[in-house]
Amino acid sequence: MSHEEQPDLRVRRTHQFLQEAMIELITEKEFGAITVGDIAERAMINRATFYRHYQDKYDLVAKIFEETANHLMENMSLLHKKTHKLSVENPAQIWIKIFEHVAEHTQLYRAMLGKNGSPWFADRMREHIIKLLIEYNRQWKQPGPRVDPAMPSELPVTQLSHVLIGTIVWWLESEKLYTPMQIATWFHRFVFYGYLFALGYDITTPDQV
Structure with a gap:
């Protein structure tokens, strides 16, 4: 794997983890009650990383x-x-x-x-x-x-x-x-x-x- 491909792979994995975390949380409680902190914690990343990918x-x-x-x-x-x-x-x-x-x-x-x-x-x-x-x-x-x-x-x-x-x-x-x-x-x-x-x-x- 080239050096150029590695960052892209990490980005795609982070997106996958965050999206899966969001979908899991929605099955557990209302969307309005879900926070960015909840999503980051479920995806096992920090809030700063979340905000680097999504608003x-x-x-x-x-x-x-x-x-x-x-x-x-x-x-x-x-x-x-x-x-x-x-x-x-x-x-x-x-x-x-x-x-x-x-x-x-x-x-x-x-x-x-x-x-x-x-x-x-x-x-x-x-x-x-x-x-x-x-x-x-x-x-x-x-x-x-x-x-x-x-x-x-x-x-x-x-x-x-x-x-x-x-x-x-x-x-x-x-x-x-x-x-x-x-x-x-x-x-x-x-x-x-x-x-x-x-x-x-x-x-x-x-x-x-």
Whole structure:
């Protein structure tokens, strides 16, 4: 391992320890009651080290989702294949991955997006979803003009980000009675007949079959 790789590895390990500590603490008490000292103690690091990596506990929980979103962006070419055809029964991998991530960190998202959660966190999450969708749409290479050229291009993406977070909240409040694949499929059906049509895709609806 080179000298350049060692600091990066230490940073990634510190991030992992702090994120795991945050998720563990959320399963034990309310987010509002958790302090930076609690997180640092659980991760077995000092407070100064925490503040070298994150501004506060809000920044930490936001980064957990942001890192997942960034990972999806980096691997978008793997999630999107040129041979992949739009199908109402074939949910895009992007949705499956997002719901799988939420399922893996149920306690975190239930705490941060629930009734006693943080609007700030929801806003940060929404911002990154919008970035993710814009990149995904760019790789789709929109096939034709939108239905209404006067409509701002960012509007459908913003609308979908709200629907996605609303779907996640509903799923968490239902105690996750449904699998990530089920939720991804149902969400994709909504996207297929609403969002994609607004972007200009030639969608065949059931009454046209």
